[in-house]
Amino acid sequence: xxxxxxxxxxxxxxxxxxxxxxxxxxxxxxxxxxxxxxxxxxxxxxxxxxxxxxxxxxxxxxxxxxxxxxxxxxxxxxxxxxxxxxxxxxxxxxxxxxxxxxxxxxxxxxxxxxxxxxxxxxxxxxxxxxxxxxxxxxxxxxxxxxxxxxxxxxxxxxxxxxxxxxxxxxxxxxxxxxxxxxxxxxxxxxxxxxxxxxxxxxxxxxxxxxxxxxxxxxxxxxxxxxxxxxxxxxxxxxxxxxxxxxxxxxxxxxxxxxxxxxxxxxxxxxxxxxxxxxxxxxxxxxxxxxxxxxxxxxxxxxxxxxxxxxxxxxxxxxxxxxxxxxxxxxxxxxxxxxxxxxxxxxxxxxxxxxxxxxxxxxxxxxx
Amino acid sequence: xxxxxxxxxxxxxxxxxxxxxxxxxxxxxxxxxxxxxxxxxxxxxxxxxxxxxxxxxxxxxxxxxxxxxxxxxxxxxxxxxxxxxxxxxxxxxxxxxxxxxxxxxxxxxxxxxxxxxxxxxxxxxxxxxxxxxxxxxxxxxxxxxxxxxxxxxxxxxxxxxxxxxxxxxxxxxxxxxxxxxxxxxxxxxxxxxxxxxxxxxxxxxxxxxxxxxxxxxxxxxxxxxxxxxxxxxxxxxxxxxxxxxxxxxxxxxxxxxxxxxxxxxxxxxxxxxxxxxxxxxxxxxxxxxxxxxxxxxx
Numbered sequence: 001x002x003x004x005x006x007x008x009x010x011x012x013x014x015x016x017x018x019x020x021x022x023x024x025x026x027x028x029x030x031x032x033x034x035x036x037x038x039x040x041x042x043x044x045x046x047x048x049x050x051x052x053x054x055x056x057x058x059x060x061x062x063x064x065x066x067x068x069x070x071x072x073x074x075x076x077x078x079x080x081x082x083x084x085x086x087x088x089x090x091x092x093x094x095x096x097x098x099x100x101x102x103x104x105x106x107x108x109x110x111x112x113x114x115x116x117x118x119x120x121x122x123x124x125x126x127x128x129x130x131x132x133x134x135x136x137x138x139x140x141x142x143x144x145x146x147x148x149x150x151x152x153x154x155x156x157x158x159x160x161x162x163x164x165x166x167x168x169x170x171x172x173x174x175x176x177x178x179x180x181x182x183x184x185x186x187x188x189x190x191x192x193x194x195x196x197x198x199x200x201x202x203x204x205x206x207x208x209x210x211x212x213x214x215x216x217x218x219x220x221x222x223x224x225x226x227x228x229x230x231x232x233x234x235x236x237x238x239x240x241x242x243x244x245x246x247x248x249x250x251x252x253x254x255x256x257x258x259x260x261x262x263x264x265x266x267x268x269x270x271x272x273x274x275x276x277x278x279x280x281x282x283x284x285x286x287x288x289x290x291x292x293x294x295x296x297x298x299x300x301x302x303x304x305x306x307x308x309x310x311x312x313x314x315x316x317x318x319x320x321x322x323x324x325x326x327x328x329x330x331x332x333x334x335x336x337x338x339x340x341x342x343x344x345x346x347x348x349x350x351x352x353x354x355x356x357x358x359x360x361x362x363x364x365x366x367x
Numbered sequence: 368x369x370x371x372x373x374x375x376x377x378x379x380x381x382x383x384x385x386x387x388x389x390x391x392x393x394x395x396x397x398x399x400x401x402x403x404x405x406x407x408x409x410x411x412x413x414x415x416x417x418x419x420x421x422x423x424x425x426x427x428x429x430x431x432x433x434x435x436x437x438x439x440x441x442x443x444x445x446x447x448x449x450x451x452x453x454x455x456x457x458x459x460x461x462x463x464x465x466x467x468x469x470x471x472x473x474x475x476x477x478x479x480x481x482x483x484x485x486x487x488x489x490x491x492x493x494x495x496x497x498x499x500x501x502x503x504x505x506x507x508x509x510x511x512x513x514x515x516x517x518x519x520x521x522x523x524x525x526x527x528x529x530x531x532x533x534x535x536x537x538x539x540x541x542x543x544x545x546x547x548x549x550x551x552x553x554x555x556x557x558x559x560x561x562x563x564x565x566x567x568x569x570x571x572x573x574x575x576x577x578x579x580x581x582x583x584x585x586x587x588x589x590x591x592x593x594x595x596x597x598x599x600x601x602x603x604x605x606x607x608x609x610x611x612x613x614x615x616x617x618x619x620x621x622x623x624x625x626x627x628x629x630x631x632x633x634x635x636x637x638x639x640x641x642x643x644x645x646x647x648x649x650x651x652x653x654x655x656x657x658x659x660x661x662x663x664x665x
Contacts, residue, residue: 088556
């Protein structure tokens with residue numbers, strides 16, 4: 001087990017293209033950290049630099065107290081699970097899992113003990129004599145994880161391990177990965193583009209964009225207190241609604257004015273925070289789950305009401321998504337499926353203003 | 368749906384299906400006809416060789432009757448050839464040359480292809496193209512400079528000279544086949560091996576060679592065929608019968624001036640063709656898999 005530290009790590013390709021632009025990250029012992037972001041944000045490159053599969057162009061990577069910048073992958077004491085499993089097709093499951101230990105000249109009895117232990121954790125004991133081609137996608141991914149577990153490395157690295165699985169299996173394997181981490185407690189760095197995976201698995205999520213870290217924090221913190229517009233929009237599904245708005249001061253306190261008809265009161269608790277921005281053109285951010293049907297016996301404070309006619313209604317079973325447009329911006333609301341709504345028919349809506357965000361469009365920072 | 372619409376759709380579908388069926392029948396007939404013609408063209412020479420090899424010299428020289436039929440079949444030609452120590456010598460020479468050439472070619476081309484396909488170094492792409500370009504130079508252009516080289520090494524009129532120069536024919540193409548095969552192996556496999564603790568050599572022997580076995584077999588068959596059937600180089604470099612391989616041995620020893628021992632020539636040629644036929648028959652699937660590696664997403 002080990003800590004991992006990245007200090008001003010840069011990856012620059014030929015032609016001067018920077019995939020990773022000097023990131024700093026401290027990963028604690030036993031921690032499960034997920035790097036998340038859109039394609040090309042540098043998350044996989046960062047993971048591959050930790051693995052030693054990509055040389056770093058600048059900065060320092062420290063695993064377990066040793067700077068590993070020039071240490072080859074085999075000597076970093078890490079194990080990696082790949083998106084396409086990367087199982088050795090000519091070897092049985094047992095041999096796949098034992099390969100790393102055999103190369104490291106482990107005693108045969110010890111190899112057997114470790115493989116059987118990992119097989120028990122992953123429930124693949126009955127597959128040990130099979131070749132990878134005789135396994136399903138989920139089973140292959142378990143074997144890939146088994147290959148990592150048997151090594152008992154300092155750090156586990158996962159590179160989008162669930163991307164090749166179908167939606168149902170992905171959920172199942174996600175739970176499996178979390179269970180394995182709770183059992184073995186190995187420091188883990190996990191890369192995904194799926195924010196649901198990031199939120200459900202991570203102790204801390206690292207949101208990356210354009211080769212930089214946008215924000216690092218526990219899932220709930222990123223969800224409730226995003227620091228940038230990117231994080232606010234990336235975390236949460238469906239994504240947060242952004243509507244151009246102006247902060248105005250009225251006799252009753254601050255209000256957010258989107259259009260002449262859509263004016264929402266700002267909770268008193270936010271007055272001090274937003275006061276310096278009165279009169280500025282900003283972005284009002286609200287998540288679909290905080291834009292719902294009104295509740296008859298509403299006890300929550302700071303609920304604002306308005307009416308809008310949805311243009312598209314998407315019944316999802318557990319919820320119904322309503323899409324309507326304000327000033328040319330698409331807004332999504334999340335309704336209880338029991339509420340009857342129809343396209344074009346005005347529906348009363350409630351906004352939980354305690355969950356609102358104001359974003360400076362010039363800096364993209366959440367105020 | 369109205370009745371008239373339903374009728375229109377039914378008649379349209381029926382017409383379409385009928386035309387598809389006749390198109391398919393036409394395609395099948397064309398395919399069969401072409402295959403029959405191709406089979407006749409390709410099998411006629413070996414069949415004629417077989418027929419001739421089973422005839423006595425007098426029957427061959429007798430011009431009356433159908434030359435495609437044997438009136439009095441005999442194995443005399445085969446017996447005489449097998450009993451002839453020179454012919455056995457040709458066979459042994461061919462076997463030694465082929466085994467050595469195949470081994471040398473495969474060692475060089477597997478190592479070359481692995482480094483060119485996997486160890487990205489400066490100029491690797493240009494080198495890979497260069498390797499293939501050398502294959503495009505015909506051997507008839509090369510045998511004069513090669514004659515000088517082999518001569519300066521004192522290896523003229525020796526099977527070792529042939530073993531030295533045959534790889535110039537086999538290595539480029541074998542390397543090219545292997546580059547294609549190695550390139551089709553997912554990059555993550557070597558990365559997984561690197562992380563598991565393998566060095567380059569272990570990666571090659573424990574992962575790449577077993578995974579690329581169909582490609583290696585395809586390259587081996589190619590090297591085998593080229594060295595077994597080579598004619599130009601042994602004709603130029605070997606002059607005495609004890610060092611000749613089958614290809615030129617049969618021709619040089621069974622044609623005396625204007626006397627052709629046709630029966631024995633045909634028997635010898637058939638026996639010489641037997642090993643490649645056996646190899647192809649057993650390993651054809653691997654050969655095709657190896658040559659088409661990377662053509663489709665695996």
